[in-house]
Amino acid sequence: MILHQELLERFRAGKVPALARAISIVEDEREGFQDLLHAVLQREPSTCRIGFTGPPGAGKSTLVAAAATQYRAQEEHIGIVAVDPTSPYSGGALLGDRIRMNDLTLDPGIFIRSMATRGSLGGLATTTKEVVDLMDAFGFDRVLAETVGVGQTELEITAAADTVIVVLVPESGDAIQAMKAGLMEIADIFVVNKADRPGSDRVVKDLRQALHLRAGGVGKNMPAHHGVDLSRLVRQERSQDAPSSEGAGWEIPVLSTVAQNGTGVEELLTSIEAHREWLASSGALHVRRRARARGRVEDVVDRELRRVARRSGVMGANLDPHLDLIQAGEGTPYSVAREILKGLLR
Ligand SMILES: Nc1nc2c(ncn2[C@@H]2O[C@H](COP(=O)(O)OP(=O)(O)OP(=O)(O)O)[C@@H](O)[C@H]2O)c(=O)[nH]1
Ligand SMILES: [Mg+2]
Structure with missing residues (x-):
C-alpha cells in the first residue's frame, strides 16, 4: 500500500502518466495491484462505458475513432481500450489500430490503451475489466472499449460496458450468424458498417x-455456435439481477454507417444517448452495475483461489507421487483433486 501511495495521489489528481502506470501495474498483476484498485474504486461510478464488438475488420476502430472525435468536439475527455485477442507477439491488429487511431493520440484529451487477451482463461479477461474500471475511476467522461467478438473472453468483456454496440458488415453474413455467435444477446445497438458496400x-x-421475431419469443433459446453458448457468461453476469435489454422497453436499433467518412456516426451517438437515458430512467443502469459488481466479486474469488493453489506448490513437483498413483490405476484425477482441495481449504 505504501508502495503506491504517491502514485495514488497523482492518479487522483488526474495525471495521465499515473493512469498509464496504474494500468501497467494492474495488467501485470504486480504487487499491490489489488490494493491500488481497491483505493481508486471507492467512488460512485459516473463514466459512460461504451463497448464496441464484432467480427475482425468490421471497422470497430474506425468507428471508435469517429465517435471519439465527435465527443472531443464537445470537450469531453475520452478513454479508449482496444482489446486484441491475438497473440501479443503477432501484433498485427494492434499495429493497425495504432495507425487508424494515430490522429487521436496527439490529442491530450484522449487516452488510448491497447491490450492483448492472450487467449488465456479467466485471468486476463478479469484484468482487462479491471483496466476498464481504472479508466472509469480516472474520471473520463466516456470510456470506449473495443473487443473482437470472436470468443468467450471477448464477449465477456462487453459485460464491462453499459451500452454494447455490435458492429457487423455486409460480408459478415446474415442475422442467423449473429444469433449463433451470441451477438444478439449482448447488443444494445446494432451497427451495420461499410454501408458503402x-x-x-x-x-x-x-x-x-x-x-x-426474437422480441416475440422465437429463437430466444437457440443454441449457439458449435453448441457452445458464448453469450451465456455475459447473460449470467447481467441478468442474474436483470432482464436483458429488449425485455424492458428498449427497442434495439439497427443503424448503418460508413465509419471511414463519418456517415451515420451522428445517428449512432444519438442512439447511444437514448440508450443512456433509457438505462437511467428504467433503472437498468443500476441493475447492470450491480450485476457487474457481482461478476467482479466472482472473478476475484476465482483468481484468488487459483493463486492459493499455485502458491501452495501442490500443483508443481508435489503432484508427482499423485500422478504415479493415477498411472498405476490406484487413483483418478478426481480423487487426487479432492485430496488437494481438502488440504487447501482446511
Ligand atoms: N469500405 C469501407 N471500409 C471501411 C469502413 N470502415 C472501416 N473500413 C476499413 O476496414 C478496415 C478495417 O477497419 P478497422 O477499423 O481496423 O476494423 P476493426 O473492426 O477495428 O478491425 P480489428 O480490430 O482488426 O478487428 C480498414 O481498412 C478500414 O479503413 C467503411 O465504412 N467502409
Ligand atoms: Mg480494431
Whole structure:
C-alpha cells in the first residue's frame, strides 16, 4: 500500500502518466495491484462505458475513432481500450489500430490503451475489466472499449460496458450468424458498417426482422455456435439481477454507417444517448452495475483461489507421487483433486 501511495495521489489528481502506470501495474498483476484498485474504486461510478464488438475488420476502430472525435468536439475527455485477442507477439491488429487511431493520440484529451487477451482463461479477461474500471475511476467522461467478438473472453468483456454496440458488415453474413455467435444477446445497438458496400441494406433488414421475431419469443433459446453458448457468461453476469435489454422497453436499433467518412456516426451517438437515458430512467443502469459488481466479486474469488493453489506448490513437483498413483490405476484425477482441495481449504 505504501508502495503506491504517491502514485495514488497523482492518479487522483488526474495525471495521465499515473493512469498509464496504474494500468501497467494492474495488467501485470504486480504487487499491490489489488490494493491500488481497491483505493481508486471507492467512488460512485459516473463514466459512460461504451463497448464496441464484432467480427475482425468490421471497422470497430474506425468507428471508435469517429465517435471519439465527435465527443472531443464537445470537450469531453475520452478513454479508449482496444482489446486484441491475438497473440501479443503477432501484433498485427494492434499495429493497425495504432495507425487508424494515430490522429487521436496527439490529442491530450484522449487516452488510448491497447491490450492483448492472450487467449488465456479467466485471468486476463478479469484484468482487462479491471483496466476498464481504472479508466472509469480516472474520471473520463466516456470510456470506449473495443473487443473482437470472436470468443468467450471477448464477449465477456462487453459485460464491462453499459451500452454494447455490435458492429457487423455486409460480408459478415446474415442475422442467423449473429444469433449463433451470441451477438444478439449482448447488443444494445446494432451497427451495420461499410454501408458503402453491396448487401448492407439486406443485412439491416434481416437483423431488424430477427430482432422482431426474437422480441416475440422465437429463437430466444437457440443454441449457439458449435453448441457452445458464448453469450451465456455475459447473460449470467447481467441478468442474474436483470432482464436483458429488449425485455424492458428498449427497442434495439439497427443503424448503418460508413465509419471511414463519418456517415451515420451522428445517428449512432444519438442512439447511444437514448440508450443512456433509457438505462437511467428504467433503472437498468443500476441493475447492470450491480450485476457487474457481482461478476467482479466472482472473478476475484476465482483468481484468488487459483493463486492459493499455485502458491501452495501442490500443483508443481508435489503432484508427482499423485500422478504415479493415477498411472498405476490406484487413483483418478478426481480423487487426487479432492485430496488437494481438502488440504487447501482446511
Ligand atoms: N469500405 C469501407 N471500409 C471501411 C469502413 N470502415 C472501416 N473500413 C476499413 O476496414 C478496415 C478495417 O477497419 P478497422 O477499423 O481496423 O476494423 P476493426 O473492426 O477495428 O478491425 P480489428 O480490430 O482488426 O478487428 C480498414 O481498412 C478500414 O479503413 C467503411 O465504412 N467502409
Ligand atoms: Mg480494431
